[in-house]
Amino acid sequence: MKEIKLEWLTLRNFMGVKEFTLKANGEDLKVFGDNATGKTTLFSAFTWLLFDKDSQNKKDFGIKTLENGKEKHMIDHEVECGLTVDNESLTLRKVYREKWTQKRGSSASEFTGHETNYFLDGTPLKKGEFNKRIETIVEEEIFKLLTSPSYFNEQVKWQDRRKILLSISGEVSNTEIFKSNNELKGLELILKGKSMEDFRKTVNARRKAINDELDRIPIRINEIEKSIPEGDGNVPELRKQVLQLDDEIEELQGQVSAIKTGNAVLTKQGELQKVEMEIHNLKRELESGSKDEVYRLRAKLQEEQSNLQxxxxxxxxxxxxxxxxxxQIQRVEKSLSELRNRWQERSKEEFTHEVECECPTCGQELPEEKVQSAKDKALAQFNARKSTDLGNIQEDGKRGAAEKKKYEDEVARLQKEIDDLSEPIAAKEKAIAKLTEELTTVESKVQDASENQRYQELNETREHLLDGIAELKDRAEDAAGDIGDEITEKKAERAELNAEIARYANVNNLKERMQELKDQEEQLAAEFEKLEHHLFLTDEFIRAKVRIMEEKINAKFKFARFKLFEEQINGGLQEVCETVYEGVPYSSGLNNAARINVGLDIINTLSEFHGIKAPIFVDNAEAVTKLIDTEAQLISLVVSEPDKKLRVENIELEEAI
Known part of the structure; x- marks a missing residue:
């Protein structure tokens, strides 16, 4: 197990303490002092040195010394301590100071911020290096848990406290829970591999659906009961009355028809039919023959016009x-002309070369053989380039000529196609002109029936007959209207009888549907009861798990007990994490002495679990007459009114005396 001990702790200008050294020598101490003499400041100085936070885990707190309520400037604020970690000594030092800068041309210095310097065994370090060295000794969160009896219960969130306790005790397996209660064995089969959370979600969703359906079923049954007519109803008698009304309605409709189709109307309608037949025959006689020829010529004309298009x-x-x-031919010819011009120009170019006969470095004349060699080399290069350029121009000319030939061949082919089409176009235009002339001649011979005198006389007779029929019918409307009202009343009476017959005819179906709903209600109620039992088993499972978890966790502690779940009014369980001592919750009603000893008990267990012992600072230690045993170094901070300055006692020496 790693053991960390505080050998000494020095404060300089820190939170009102001008200078004080706590000489612990790795032993248990009691520090006495009146209120505001700096007892808690010792612990805050220690935590600030390590983690930049005070004893209450606050990062933003006042370090500077105040004088008449104002900060004192240009002084260093320093904390230094000596530790032994597994008997290996090290010194940590941190200095917080103001930065004052004198600008060029100014005699006065200006405040430009703060800086913090870090030292390990006298060697200056960067902040990151210093923090990494602290981490190798102990993690910040673990150190806080092991050095303050109040930290776990008062500064750690209950969810995180719960996680810490579960990490100490270990998770409880489902198998372990099923073995603890024989009544839960059935639940293991019901789960079918599902997690408890998923199973409860499924059950609750189904319960809600069933509950909603059970709420709706009585409403549906009530609606059906209301739609069932009272009494059995004499359906045969009702049908007999309907048949009698049918006969009466039919007789009345016959009377109306007789009125509307009286003899006078029938006579006029007969005459009208004869006249309309004569009109039809006359029109067909006048237009027959020539009309057919018009249709034929129009069809032929449309066909020829389509072919021409x-x-x-x-x-x-x-x-x-x-x-x-x-x-494209014009474009290619222009390109070929340009190529011919380029070829002519390039072929006429002659070699010209000026050779420098003097050395550019020393100014002496060059040997004749070197001059001639340079000239020959330049001539060879000129001839090679000229030959290449002329060859390229010739190749471009060949490609252009081939391209021109391709377009010329296509022009010849298209010209032949145009010439071949000219003959059928001329033939079609001639045929269309001839058909148009024939159609005009035939259309002029078609006789318009509306211009025939006999046709006009027959149409006038037809109009007179229609007017006469309408006048006769208007007279009959008034007489038929009264009978129509009587028919409407009898139809309404018949509709009521048919509706009543339908209601009685549907009674059996309604009663069957009502019974189906009642059966469904019973089945859903039985299923709901079964689901309730499943939920009860899951609640029992959770309670068993709670009991086992709390037993396993509480077994790790001598005095502290933990409540991890809270019973709800509706019978459910809610996750919590409450420390309890002798039945009294830490957060309500537990006195300071018990809180401190419970905190020490928790530190003992956490120290064993993490394998680390660290100095414990017990603030307000005057509240406890006897602290429980702990193997870690203990520094008790005791309020003592007579001690206006801090006074330190070695606990072992005190006990020896």
């Missing part, structure tokens, strides 16, 4: 392509 479209397409190819 097809030939014309093909010709326009060929002419468009022809124009494009001719433009």
């Amino acid at each position: 097809t030939f014309q479209s093909r010709k326009r397409s060929a002419e468009s392509q022809q124009q494009f190819n001719q433009e």
Whole structure:
């Protein structure tokens, strides 16, 4: 087990303490002092040195010394301590100071911020290096848990306290819980591999669905009961009354028909039919023959016009392509002309070369053989480039000629296609002109029936007959209206009887549906009861798990006990984490002495679990007459009114005396 002991702790200008050295020598101490003499400041200085926080885990707190309520400037604020870690000594020192800078041209210094310097065994370190060295000794959170009896219960969130306790005791397996209670064995089969949380979600969702359905079923049954007519109802008698009304309605409708279709109307309608037949026959006689020829000629004309459009479209397409190819030929010819000019110009170029006969470095004349060699080399390069350029121009010319030939061949082909289309186009235009002339001649011979005198006389007779029929019917409408009202009343009476018959005919179906709903209600109620039992088993499972967890955790402590779940009004369980001592919760009602000893008990267990012993600072230690045993170094901070300055006693020496 790693053991950390405080050998000495020195404060200089820290939180009102001008200078004080606590000489612990790794032993248990009692530090006495009146209120505001600096007891708690010792612990804050120690935690600030290690972690930049005070004893209450606050990072933002006042370090500077105050004088008349104002900060004193230009002084260093320093904490230094000596530790032994597994009998290996080390010294830690941290200095917090103001930065004053004298700008160029100014005699006065200006405050420009603060800086913190870090030292390990007298060697200055960067902040990151210093923190890494502290981490090798102990993690910050573990150190706080092991050095303050109040930290676990008062500064750690209950969710994190719960995690710490579970990490100490270990998780409880489902198998362990099932073995603890025979009644839960059935639950293991019901779960079918599901997690307890998922199973409860499924059950609760199904319970809600069933509950909603059970709320709706009585409403549906009530609606069905309301729709069932009272009494059994005499359906045969009702049907007999309907048949009687059918006969009466039919008789009344016959009377109306007789009125509307009286003899006078029938006579006029007969005359009208004869006139309309004569009109139809006359029109057919006048228009027959010539009309058929008109239709034939129009169809033939449309066919020839369509064929002409097809030939014309093909010709326009060929002419468009022809124009494009001719433009391409012009483009290629222009390019070939430019190539010929380039070839002529390049072939006429002659070699010219000026050779420097003097050395550019020393100014002496160069030997004749060197001059001639340079000239020959330049001539060879000129001839090679000229030959290459002329060859490239010739190749471009060949490609251009081939491209021109391709377009010329295409022009010839398209011209033949255009010439071939001209003959059928001319033939179609001639045929269309001839058909148009024939159609005009035939249409002029068709006789318009509306211009025939006999046709006009028959139409006038038809109009007179229609007016006469309408006048006769208007007179009959008034008489038929009264009978129509009576028919409407009897139809309404018949509809009521049919509706009543339908209600009685549907009674059996309604009663069957009502029974189905009642059966469904019983089944859902039984399923709901079964789900309630499943939830009860899961609650029992959770309670068993709670009991085992709390037993395992509490077994790790001598005095402290822990409540990890709280029973709700509805019977459910809610996760909590409350420290309890002799039945009294830490957060309500537990006195300071018990709180301190419970905190020490927790530190003892955590120290054993992490394998680390660290100095414990017990603030307000005057509240305890006897602290429980602990193997770690103990520094008790005791309020003592007579001690206006801090006074230190060695606990072992005190006990020896």
